Amino acid sequence: MKYLFFFISTFTFAQQTQFVDFKTVLGKIAINPNERTITGDVNYDFEVIKAIDTIKIDAQNMEFFYVKLNGKPIDFRNTQKELQIIYPFKKGQNNLTFQYLAKPKQTVYFIGSESNDNLQIWTQGQGKYTSHWFPSFDDVNEKVIFNLNVIFKKGYQVISNGILKSKSELHGLSVWQYQMQKPMSSYLLMLAIGKFEKFFQKSNSGVVLEMYLEPKDATKFEPTYRDSKKMFDFLEKEIGVKYPWGIYKQAAVRDFLYAGMENTSATLFNTRYVVDSIGFEDRSYRNVNAHELAHQWFGNLVTAESGKHHWLQEGFATYYALLAEKEIYGEDYFYSKLYESAQQLKFASRTDTNPVLNAKASSLTFYQKGAWALFVLHEEIGDKAFKKAVKNYLKKHAFQSVNTEDLFTEIKKLSNYDLDNFSKVWLESTVFNTQQANTLLLKNKSIQILFEVEKLKNKPLSDKKDFFEKTIQSDVYFFAKEAIMNQLKNESFEDKKQLLILALETKNIQLRQTVATSLNEILESFRAQYETLLDDKSYQTQEIALYNLWNNFPEQRIQYLDKSKTWMGFNDYNLRTLWLTLALSTPNYVEEKIALVNELIQYSSINYEANTRQNALEKLLSFKIINDVVLENLVNTTTHHMWQFSKFGRDNIRKLLKNPEMRVSFERIIPALNEAEQFQLNRLLKE
Numbered sequence: 076m077k078y079l080f081f082f083i084s085t086f087t088f089a090q091q092t093q094f095v096d097f098k099t100v101l102g103k104i105a106i107n108p109n110e111r112t113i114t115g116d117v118n119y120d121f122e123v124i125k126a127i128d129t130i131k132i133d134a135q136n137m138e139f140f141y142v143k144l145n146g147k148p149i150d151f152r153n154t155q156k157e158l159q160i161i162y163p164f165k166k167g168q169n170n171l172t173f174q175y176l177a178k179p180k181q182t183v184y185f186i187g188s189e190s191n192d193n194l195q196i197w198t199q200g201q202g203k204y205t206s207h208w209f210p211s212f213d214d215v216n217e218k219v220i221f222n223l224n225v226i227f228k229k230g231y232q233v234i235s236n237g238i239l240k241s242k243s244e245l246h247g248l249s250v251w252q253y254q255m256q257k258p259m260s261s262y263l264l265m266l267a268i269g270k271f272e273k274f275f276q277k278s279n280s281g282v283v284l285e286m287y288l289e290p291k292d293a294t295k296f297e298p299t300y301r302d303s304k305k306m307f308d309f310l311e312k313e314i315g316v317k318y319p320w321g322i323y324k325q326a327a328v329r330d331f332l333y334a335g336m337e338n339t340s341a342t343l344f345n346t347r348y349v350v351d352s353i354g355f356e357d358r359s360y361r362n363v364n365a366h367e368l369a370h371q372w373f374g375n376l377v378t379a380e381s382g383k384h385h386w387l388q389e390g391f392a393t394y395y396a397l398l399a400e401k402e403i404y405g406e407d408y409f410y411s412k413l414y415e416s417a418q419q420l421k422f423a424s425r426t427d428t429n430p431v432l433n434a435k436a437s438s439l440t441f442y443q444k445g446a447w448a449l450f451v452l453h454e455e456i457g458d459k460a461f462k463k464a465v466k467n468y469l470k471k472h473a474f475q476s477v478n479t480e481d482l483f484t485e486i487k488k489l490s491n492y493d494l495d496n497f498s499k500v501w502l503e504s505t506v507f508n509t510q511q512a513n514t515l516l517l518k519n520k521s522i523q524i525l526f527e528v529e530k531l532k533n534k535p536l537s538d539k540k541d542f543f544e545k546t547i548q549s550d551v552y553f554f555a556k557e558a559i560m561n562q563l564k565n566e567s568f569e570d571k572k573q574l575l576i577l578a579l580e581t582k583n584i585q586l587r588q589t590v591a592t593s594l595n596e597i598l599e600s601f602r603a604q605y606e607t608l609l610d611d612k613s614y615q616t617q618e619i620a621l622y623n624l625w626n627n628f629p630e631q632r633i634q635y636l637d638k639s640k641t642w643m644g645f646n647d648y649n650l651r652t653l654w655l656t657l658a659l660s661t662p663n664y665v666e667e668k669i670a671l672v673n674e675l676i677q678y679s680s681i682n683y684e685a686n687t688r689q690n691a692l693e694k695l696l697s698f699k700i701i702n703d704v705v706l707e708n709l710v711n712t713t714t715h716h717m718w719q720f721s722k723f724g725r726d727n728i729r730k731l732l733k734n735p736e737m738r739v740s741f742e743r744i745i746p747a748l749n750e751a752e753q754f755q756l757n758r759l760l761k762e
Contacts, residue, residue: 094127095164097219098258102209105226106268108194111185112178113208119171119219123164130160133206133213133261134175142173158210175210182207183266184716186329191682194231195269197328197343199336200262211261215378216476218258225251227268232287234267236339238322255339256321258474260378265338267326274300279308282318287326288349292646298355299327299348306365306399310372313398315466319376319473325364330685330717335363337370337392346646347686354645356584357615361403365396377469380476382434386502387477389438390431390445394453397446407552410519413450414554416443417516420507431502432479447512448501454515455497456490464489521552528558536566540574547577553586560589568598579604584613591619597627609635614644618653625657632661647686652678656694672700679708685720688712696727701737703744710741710748713755728759 097119104115119132139158142151151173152159160171182203187193198208205211212219223235229249237255244250271287274296278284284307286300303325311318320340327346335344344367348360373391401409420443429436431444453461468477468485479502483494500508516522524546531539543559560578563571578590591608594601608620617639625635636658644650655675658664665671677683678691688708695705712724731737741760745753 091127091131092214092216094125095121095123095130097121097212097217099220099222100211101222101224103224103226104209106196106266108185108189108196110178111183112176113183114174114176115209116174117172117210121169121171123166123169126166127164128161130162130164130171132158132160132210133204134158134177134210135204135207136178136180137210138176140174140176143171145170146172173210177208179207181716184330184332192270193329195267195329197267197269197331198265199332199343200264200338201336202262203332205261205264208266209261209264211264213261215260215262216380218260218378218474218476220255220258221261221264222255223251223253223264223266225253225266225268227251230270231268232271232273234265234271234287234324234326234341236263236265236341237320257319259339259375263337263339263375265336265341265343267328267341267343269326269328271326276304278304278311278318278323280311280317282307283322285322285324287324289327289346292327292346292349295349295351298350298352299360300325300364301355301359302361302403303364305403306361306368309399309402310365310368310395313395313462314372314469315462316372316376316469316473318371320371323368323371325367330715332717335367337367337374339371339375342367346684349646353612354614356613358645362396362400365399366392369395369399372469377472377475377477380478383432384478385434385436386431386441386445386448387479387482389441390449393442393446394449406519407521407554410516410522411552411554413447413512414516414522414525416447417507417509417512420444420447421509424505424507427505430505432498444501444507447507448497451501451511451515452486452492452497456486456492460486460489521555524549524551525555525558528555528562532562536563536570543574544577547574547581553581553583556581556583556586557589560586560593564593568596568601572601575601576604579607584611584616587611588613588616588619591616591623595623595626597623599628602628602631609638614650617642618644618649621650622653622657625661632657633664636661636664647684647690648678649690652687652690652694656698656700659700660698675700676702676704676708679705681708681711685712685715685717689720689723692723692727696731701740703740703747706740706744707747707752710744710752710756713759714751725755725759728756729762732759732762 099120101118102115104113106113134157136155139151139153142149144160144162150161152161182200182205183196183198186195204213206213221236225233225235226248227233229244229247233251235253237253240252240254242249242251270290272290272293274286276284284304286303288296288299307323322340324341326343327349328343329346331343331345333345335342344360344363348358348363350358369392370388374388379385379387397409397412419439423439427437427440429440431440431448464485468482472481486492486494517526528546546559547556556578559574563574575590578586587608597605605620606624608616611617621635621639625632636654639650639654642650642654652675655671659668659671675691675695679688679695692709695701709724709727713721715721732741741756745756748756
């Protein structure tokens with residue numbers, strides 16, 4: 076996962092796994108998108124290890140029918156959180172079958188609609204709990220072989236874990252039979268349904284790689300999934316353990332809660348990473364791609380037994396993703412990313428109270444400090460010992476739960492490295508060991524130059540200008556040149572003009588973007604050079620440059636708007652929404668403004684994804700293009716399943732409500748809102 080979740084095993088289930096081992100489950104399920112319900116027949120095989128009188132399966136707000144143990148009706152209790160089977164169980168094999176009905180309030184998300192031909196349904200188990208849509212186990216330590224048969228309308232793709240064994244059709248419905256060979260934790264069970272186009276590749280080891288996109292995005296396949304096979308082949312070789320799940324699928328889904336999720340054999344990711352070749356420069360899926368893929372070993376093959384050891388999942392996935400990117404981008408990129416995270420960790424350590432080995436640690440700690448810990452370990456014990464220890468650790472604990480000591484045990488067999496001290500420094504302390512980090516970073520030449528640049532931070536520009544010019548014109552990695560740009564912010568324009576020109580002349584997209592961002596005020600003498608940024612192959616740079624030029628040179632506005640009137644940008648229409656806003660704000664540019672206003676408002680409606688809607692709403696609000704439809708679209712955001720988007724909506728409504736006239740406007744639209752929207756708006760009106 077790109078964002079953190081922690082799994083704290085409940086005492087109840089920690090006990091249950093000692094008494095009962097659930098082996099396999101076959102779930103035959105049907106999804107009703109109109110009612111937003113799931114019905115199913117479930118068949119669990121399990122072994123009782125020690126006598127027990129009650130067995131529990133997590134099941135949130137479900138109804139159960141025809142519950143049978145070994146073919147015979149059995150007493151059960153439905154607590155609305157658990158299905159409890161009450162029976163004097165003795166050692167031996169058992170079979171449990173039942174039917175259920177679920178109307179999940181979370182974990183399953185229905186996006187779009189059939190009537191608009193844009194329906195998608197997808198699940199997110201980690202942190203949200205699969206037990207909201209399939210009776211299963213919130214405890215990560217209970218691993219089961221899951222097999223799903225999914226019934227849904229024809230014309231849709233249905234994606235789930237494992238290999239598709241068969242697909243059949245009956246009365247306008249399709250039945251998709253998915254099968255797993257090995258056990259996994261319930262939070263990794265997944266389902267995705269939509270109209271997708273499927274692309275295939277095959278790894279060097281023969282694993283089929285399936286990649287899904289919506290048909291409208293089919294032309295973006297190559298940049299979106301760029302280097303997928305290369306990273307798969309690299310990680311399989313680097314880790315030294317064959318990919319464990321037989322097939323690997325990836326699908327981009329709309330309004331996904333996070334960047335990506337590593338469901339076993341079937342990663343889902345956010346459509347913000349669906350890009351063309353230009354969008355790839357700023358929003359590459361590559362890091363998320365590598366991170367979720369690494370989780371197929373670190374998290375899915377071996378799963379941290381509790382939140383305390385969560386770094387064994389996120390730290391490993393972050394570090395191995397970085398190794399995969401190093402294979403593509405090179406050493407300088409690798410060290411620049413380690414330097415970036417070191418700066419973040421150093422800053423965070425001033426206030427951070429939880430170390431890596433703590434279930435309450437921050438995502439930055441689990442991901443980036445966990446990755447740093449592994450980098451240190453790799454460097455200290457050497458490549459050969461590190462790889463062998465990781466390989467042995469994975470093989471010994473395959474399809475099981477692990478803790479940090481399990482990893483250390485394998486390292487101790489191969490190295491005399493002081494793991495107690497390593498743990499104290501990197502896993503048990505909130506302090507970031509800057510001295511050791513810098514020693515390792517300085518093995519890289521570009522980092523050495525970066526450190527020279529940083530040492531000059533407090534020197535006058537006249538003392539360092541020659542060195543800066545020489546560095547910008549050298550072939551040193553661009554992030555050292557970015558550090559120079561950051562030191563110029565408070566310098567007078569004339570003093571830094573030559574350095575800015577040299578930076579633009581490098582033709583490096585990232586460095587040119589840094590120049591674009593660094594100047595809010597642009598002098599006429601620099602206008603021609605700054606205008607070249609409008610032609611950069613970067614939607615982000617174009618957005619920054621277009622706004623800054625429009626803002627600084629009113630007499631040139633029509634020229635800039637004419638040049639950019641066909642631009643769309645990323646799939647969130649960042650350039651189009653900016654153009655509409657600027658066109659509407661430019662006197663005498665368009666006679667018929669209504670069409671432009673309506674187009675911009677349309678982008679803020681429920682017909683678009685949250686990223687697009689937020690882009691449009693930000694521009695509508697900042698340029699004060701507000702009517703009842705805009706307010707209704709804004710109120711609707713407060714009911715959205717993405718918390719960042721709903722918070723954006725609430726925060727902006729609160730700001731608007733400070734104006735008495737806006738309060739009247741909000742009160743006026745209440746009858747036009749649905750029940751959920753009315754509830755959210757009334758709550759804000761009463762604050």
